[in-house]
Amino acid sequence: MSNAEVVPDDLLDAVYAEQPTAPDLAIRAEKKTKFAPWHHPVKQVVRSKQWADLTHRLLVDSRSPDQQKTLRYFTLPGADLLDVRVLAEALAPLGTKIEYFGFNAAPSSSMEGGAMAGVPDASFSAESALRQAGQITNDALVLTDRLEDIAIPGSQAANQLSQRQHFDVINIDGCDHLGYVPNGRQSSTFAALEKLLGHQLLFRKPWLLFITTRADAKLLGPHTVKMQGAILENIRDHGESFNPALADCIGANIATLQSDLNAAWSTQSDTFLKVYSVGLGKYLLHFFHGQHNLSADVELASVYTYPIQQTEPDMLSLAFRIIPHPLNVQPATAGTTSVRSPLEPEQGVKLAARAKRMWNIGIAVNEIDDLRSSAIDGTKKLLDAANYDLSAWQDWLAKHTTRAMQVEI
Amino acid sequence: MANAVEQIDDQGKLATWLSNPANEGRVVRTYLKTSDRVIARVTDGIYRQPSSALRELISNAWDADAKNVTILTDAPRFSRIYIRDDGVGMSHDVLARLLHNIGGSAKRHQHGRELGVTSDWDLEKSPGGRPLIGKIGIGLFSVSQLARRFQVITKVAGSNHRLVAEVKLRAYSEDGDYNEEIEAGDDSYVSGIVSITPQYTDDLDAHGTDIILDDVKPRVRDLLRSADRWRDVDETEAALDAGEIDSGASKRVEAPIFHSGWIAMMPRQGEPAVLDRPAHFPWSNEDPPEARMGKLMDGVESLSSSKKERPDLASTLDSYLEMIWQLGLSAPVEYVDAHPFDLKQSGDLRLFWLSNESRGRSIELPFASGQTVRAAVKEHSPGKIELKEGLDPVGGFKVNIDGTELRRPIRFKFYRTERSGIEQAMLFVGKYAPNLAKIPAENRGGKLSFESYLFWTGRVIPKENNGVLIRIRGASGALFDQTFFKYQVSEQTRLRQIISELFIQSGMDAALNIDRESFNYAHPHVQIMTLWLHGAIRQLTNRHKEESAKLRNAARREQAGQTTSKVLDRAELIWRQHRTNENVPDIIITKDEEEAGKAREQGFIALNRSSIPTLSSSLSADTTVREAQAAALTTILSAFGLLEDRSYEEQQQIVEAILSVFYEQ
Structure with missing residues (x-):
């Protein structure tokens, strides 16, 4: 028996214990052969047509050349930084560097995090490549916390967020629905969204909010009540202008709008997806309208949908443009009651009109040749740069259970 | 299935393998080795503080002509540390040499020219013309202080590939329970194993180096997050609440006034991390990076009227902020406000020129309102000296840590400590370049020249800025030496009122110990520098005594006849x-x-x-x-x-x- 001194394990842990780290480089350097929904060309349509195009437009339309130099971007990037790569390429003509901040804790928290399940550092070389090429700033940082943790008071995630300035673009690219509460947590993705809205309140320039979410009529969390309530309030207060727009959006009859609305929330269909989009938009409008002197308009810039778990579309990619109002100077006679504009009826009508034009990109990518070929080429380029095995990707797409696709490589 | 990993331990073959496009996506393994047992020991860590490792990496970035270095941590958790620079990067030849010749830096050697790490026209300079700080070739391995495993991702401009290396260092052992040396198959000492893969790219312009530490040693994390101190504070507060100790005893353990927060229980993987104490920085989120070191100084200085005559960093800051402070002191970056030679006369400063004679006397220089020290010295000093220090010929060098741009946290403010004492600060400036030609080359220790200042003020804030700091080529490993290289004369009060820096322009390198934090006192340059410094202090104190005596006599005349108890x-x-x-x-x-x-x-x-x-x-x-x-x-x-x-x-x-x-x- 050894006569070595017996040292309690906690002392040894204090010195030798290591965090879980990535597999060896030899394993990480292999071509990747596991694919996830966001490797499908349909997702490339979202990245390119929605995120990149709208972001480019935001910078051109509402930022000075000097302000275009840096895009402050909140993201939930996966290990491969696919969204960042697409944005970087789209913004290169403007000379924009992306200063991203975000979280990538576990595969399920992020659309792109699954391919290298449990590998916290696979993004390092992708990140370095972008940085050394001058496409992201030196401050770009992804933390290993969960997005939902920013809703926990005093959490490290909230602490780090609070040290950041406002973002030009917030991209909540989730796999799950907004009411999702991860294991071991008590706060949902929706609670995190509310924290982010609070973080942005003092920002007085237009900014973009991208939300990608499962939208399943059977998986509606408590937050849906807020969305439904926002619609009902508009029906109650501004029915005259809002109700026809909403009825038109969801194909309902004005006379039976209430019951048609109730039905829309309970059945998975395009109507459900549209009412969900209007509900989320109305909730955002309510939020910003309620901020008295920090109010903002909310525009629904585009709505894309596609199927992911079912044959019917069940994913929504929503792009909102938030346009802060100028300071509202209160008259001296207002006393303790602030004078507020009426509840955003015009904005609500526009939301419904835009939601009506929801684009099913699952269908479009099959029917529109140019769209399909650009989506395939874009995905292929991204996956190649991220060290994926393209022939394995070709097989995966060909055998896809719900969205099979033949591609040339 | 994993690729078969090739092992190449010949430097030339390794470089060739890395440069071969056919090896894209493949991984090669090599031993990190040295033929020197002492160097093998060095790679396991020789520093006293985690910040030393970051200091070495900042110096490497300077030598690589980087303009920007960014260090990111997730303080106060410190689970990861990134060090990113936009320097020239490492080619396959440079990396191969580095891994197989630890301690055999090519910098300042002819071979450095061939590798592109040294200027074509001056071996002492970087390709961009900066004075090289590094010379030994152990800087990168200072990371071993922080983590056993780290990644290096580096690319040089013009190259069609970047190199991704994963370094795993072994803990040094003398007891023979680890026989990697034998596996190396030669007389080398193996300090670790490195896996490297080349990644090809069509972006030829990209360049820079990223070092990523994703498994910081637990004890290092504890040091960075001031864990021992916070635990003491928590325990003391709990005992106080329970009435188990009196409040007097609790004063021995004080929470830092400014800090990055405290997470008492580090969460297990997958659990949320929650701060038990929120961060309290001396700056606000709106303060730009370049203003934050100034705010840090403001925060410390503000305590001198409310808490302590000479606030000290150790009790005011947590380890993280103290690290930022120390890195600001050591890095070749700008001052918080102004370089001492660029101070402008605004009525509260007297300027003196130091004599280089052994019993010399300082000369007061005319110092016109709005004029800089540099200009006054050039106009009025004997020999019309043009001070070089502070004129950066190679462009800016910025180091940013978690949104704070490092600046040298040294200010030249006048603090009054006597109501009827000296009413202006005093700045003593000098330059010394002894002619060592008559000394035999083998004893000379090389050329020596430096510029220096000694600043007298009633109170040096913080306490740690009191003393002399030696900068070699703009960088300093040692902090302020409060003994002024063992100045023996009993001038305790005046010595506590001096801030001094020596800017070494040539020489002293050889006198610097391998950790770059201390000096070999037997080296002739240290001895010459010490004698000069002590002479300069004597000139300052003599001048100060004369001025004080005048004021004291005047005060006595004024007080004559007044009744006191x-x-x-x-x-x-x-x-x-x-x-x-x-x-x-x-x-x-x-x-x-x-x-x-x-x-x-x-x-x-x-x-x-x-x-x-x-x-x-x-x-x-x-x-x-x-x-x-x-x-x-x-x-x-x-x-x-x-x-x-x-x-x-x-x-x-x-x-x-x-x-x-x-x-x-």
């Missing part, structure tokens, strides 16, 4: 017996803390009556007597140095404790 007379007598050349301090009793703070700024030693029950509870008839006794007592305690470096609160507690012996409450 016997106890104060007695206290002054004791003071003069112990502090011959120093003015008797002015003591004032104030009604509250605010008034005390103001009085301290004017040079008084202030006692706040309301904090001394023996004074505040006395009947009005006794008040004058007791206050005179308190002032006399304070004078005597100061004469013996018993109040030095104690907080104002502690000073008042001492006075109260003594008075209470005589005046029962």
